[in-house]
Amino acid sequence: MLKIEGLHAGYGGFEVLRDVSIEVGAGETVAVLGPNGAGKSTLLKVIAGLLKPSSGAIHFENRRIDGKAPYEIVEMGISLVPEGGRLFPELTVYSNLMMGSFNKRTRRYFKDSLEEVASLFPIIKQRKNQVAGLMSGGERQMVAIARALMSRPKLLMLDEPSSGLAPKIVASIFEFVKEIKDRGYSVLMVEQTVKKAVNVADHIYLLESGRVEFHGKKEDFLENPKIKRSYLGI
Ligand SMILES: Nc1ncnc2c1ncn2[C@@H]1O[C@H](COP(=O)(O)OP(=O)(O)O)[C@@H](O)[C@H]1O
Ligand SMILES: [Mg+2]
Numbered sequence: 001m002l003k004i005e006g007l008h009a010g011y012g013g014f015e016v017l018r019d020v021s022i023e024v025g026a027g028e029t030v031a032v033l034g035p036n037g038a039g040k041s042t043l044l045k046v047i048a049g050l051l052k053p054s055s056g057a058i059h060f061e062n063r064r065i066d067g068k069a070p071y072e073i074v075e076m077g078i079s080l081v082p083e084g085g086r087l088f089p090e091l092t093v094y095s096n097l098m099m100g101s102f103n104k105r106t107r108r109y110f111k112d113s114l115e116e117v118a119s120l121f122p123i124i125k126q127r128k129n130q131v132a133g134l135m136s137g138g139e140r141q142m143v144a145i146a147r148a149l150m151s152r153p154k155l156l157m158l159d160e161p162s163s164g165l166a167p168k169i170v171a172s173i174f175e176f177v178k179e180i181k182d183r184g185y186s187v188l189m190v191e192q193t194v195k196k197a198v199n200v201a202d203h204i205y206l207l208e209s210g211r212v213e214f215h216g217k218k219e220d221f222l223e224n225p226k227i228k229r230s231y232l233g234i
Contacts, residue, residue, distance in 0.1 A: 001026045001186055002047070002078075002155055007056030009046045016042045018210045020056070024155065024203075029177070029187040031197045033231070034207035040190035041083060043207070044157050047188075048080040049073040060155070075105050079153035083160045085144030089133025093124060093143050096132050100150030109152060117146040120179060138169035145176065149185075156180060158189035162196060174200050194231045198222065206231075 002024040010016040016039040024030045034040055045051040047058060049070040058066040065073055079100075087096050097117065101110045118124045121142045127135070132143060141161055148156055161177065162170040170193075178200050181187055190207075191197035198204060204221040206214040214227065221227055 001028075001061060002188065003059045004047070005057050005059075007043075007046065007053050007058065009042060009051060009053040009056075011051075015054075016210050017046070017053075020207070020210070020212055022205055022212065022215075024186055024188050026154075027181070027184060027186055028202045029181045029189070029200055030203045030205065031201035032188070032190045032205045032207055033194050033197060034190075034192070036192060038207045039210040040192075040207060041159055042210075044080055044082075044159050044188075044190060047073075047078065047157065071103065074103050074151050074153075077152070077154035078157065079148035079151045079155075080157045081141075081144050081148045081159060081161065083163055085140045087132040087140055087144055087147070089131070091132060092129050093132055093135075094128040096143060096147050097124070097128075097150050100147035101152075103151055106150070106152045110150075113150045113152060117149050120149070120176065120183075121146050136169075137165050138173065141165065141169075141173055142176065145180075149180075153185065155186045155188060158187065160191055161189060162191060162193055170196055 004020060004022045007017050007020040008015060032040055046053050049068050053066055057064060060076060060078060065076060097114060101107055101113050123139060123142060124146055132140060161173050174196050177187060198218055198221060201218055204216065204218060205212050
């Protein structure tokens with residue numbers, strides 16, 4: 001579904017991503033793990049069209065998407081939940097969700113989309129008139145994911161959905177990620193915290209200093225001696 005080949009990208013002359021190749025199959029959840037500064041957010045920005053790669057190719061459903069504008073990529077069915085959610089804090093939950101369904105393809109499905117995200121996140125109905133900035137971190141993350149789903153994506157990208165949240169809240173966020181996968185969405189998430197993210201992923205990529213240092217199935221990841229030592233503390 002998503003195929004990234006030999007991607008190089010950076011900021012000015014500063015190269016961040018070096019020869020990155022990643023695939024996400026339809027209905028799969030893929031986790032890209034790696035330490036702070038590895039290039040995880042840069043990778044998602046490039047896929048979302050917010051940053052132009054210097055070389056390499058990105059195909060989505062067999063169409064080339066690198067070089068397309070961010071709104072075109074949303075129209076094609078890829079949505080990004082940026083780190084921290086980036087809701088409009090002074091707007092209500094409802095208005096934030098409206099912002100998510102503004103593209104041409106999905107505007108007319110606003111009501112259906114709203115029903116669907118409310119069935120996933122009950123909080124949306126209870127709090128629809130609340131100002132987003134007054135919600136807790138976990139609630140904001142849920143609304144941010146809901147807003148991304150309002151654009152009816154086929155592929156949902158999550159930038160560190162657990163960042164800054166208490167362990168109990170993190171567990172419930174990953175429960176939602178699982179539920180989203182069960183509803184048939186493909187998911188590409190990046191995370192620093194290894195253990196929780198691994199549980200919901202089918203495939204894992206390890207990104208270090210902008211290079212893919214490992215990729216494989218969850219089971220291979222958990223059994224890899226180097227990963228056990230460096231990331232799992234075993
Ligand atoms: N807007 C930017 N301008 C210049 N350098 C940046 C910018 N954003 C990130 N970087 C640099 O790119 C590298 C990778 O950053 P990032 O993709 O945010 O990593 P991660 O999300 O894995 O923590 C870091 O060295 C960071 O300082
Ligand atoms: Mg980041």
